[in-house]
Amino acid sequence: DQQVKQNSPSLSVQEGRISILNCDYTNSMFDYFLWYKKYPAEGPTFLISISSIKDKNEDGRFTVFLNKSAKHLSLHIVPSQPGDSAVYFCAAYSGYALNFGKGTSLLVTP
Amino acid sequence: EAQVTQNPRYLITVTGKKLTVTCSQNMNHEYMSWYRQDPGLGLRQIYYSMNVEVTDKGDVPEGYKVSRKEKRNFPLILESPSPNQTSLYFCASKLAGGGETQYFGPGTRLLVL
Numbered sequence: 543d544q545q546v547k548q549n550s551p552s553l554s555v556q557e558g559r560i561s562i563l564n565c566d567y568t569n570s571m572f573d574y575f576l577w578y579k580k581y582p583a584e585g586p587t588f589l590i591s592i593s594s595i596k597d598k599n600e601d602g603r604f605t606v607f608l609n610k611s612a613k614h615l616s617l618h619i620v621p622s623q624p625g626d627s628a629v630y631f632c633a634a635y636s637g638y639a640l641n642f643g644k645g646t647s648l649l650v651t652p
Numbered sequence: 653e654a655q656v657t658q659n660p661r662y663l664i665t666v667t668g669k670k671l672t673v674t675c676s677q678n679m680n681h682e683y684m685s686w687y688r689q690d691p692g693l694g695l696r697q698i699y700y701s702m703n704v705e706v707t708d709k710g711d712v713p714e715g716y717k718v719s720r721k722e723k724r725n726f727p728l729i730l731e732s733p734s735p736n737q738t739s740l741y742f743c744a745s746k747l748a749g750g751g752e753t754q755y756f757g758p759g760t761r762l763l764v765l
Binding site for chain 2: 578584586587640641644645
């Protein structure tokens with residue numbers, strides 16, 4: 543059963559605007575969350591992470607928000623750029639096992 | 653350059669013919685892992701290893717074997733491949749301890765006929 547859920551398979555945003563990618567999880571034992579970005583024909587690359595003891599982490603244009611009570615996290619990209627077009631995976635650690643969502647394909651249009 | 657390498661990158665084989673996909677990292681990472689990516693299913697963990705001679709099952713270990721005899725290498729073995737193992741496979745590594753980001757290899761695309 544999928545413990546990390548990304549319910550939007552795709553998202554289209556105009557360049558310069560905010561992209562918001564959402565992720566829900568079911569396992570309250572998850573203690574660390576990550577976002578990965580993946581281009582076609584490449585392996586996933588790490589984008590940003592957040593510990594379960596925090597509710598926000600920011601790195602340049604990327605911010606991840608964690609709402610533990612709702613078991614929800616989101617990735618904000620501001621401003622969005624065409625080079626951000628990729629598949630974004632939400633992932634969560636339970637011990638040493640990393641659980642991934644199915645991914646959201648982001649398209650940033652000029 | 654710090655990296656995770658996988659070989660081969662592409663492989664076509666037939667049902668039942670044993671194969672091995674190699675994975676090597678040069679970052680002295682303790683933890684290594686294998687994933688498969690399938691359409692509509694995202695990335696699913698097959699096996700992981702926390703150090704030499706220490707391996708554990710992930711979410712989808714059936715039909716796969718692994719070994720960790722050296723710190724830098726973590727081969728994935730398909731003893732008797734079947735068509736449902738046709739997939740895109742990724743190897744990853746990270747430092748020990750919780751929460752460290754994993755570094756992924758470029759992927760191996762496998763087709764089992």
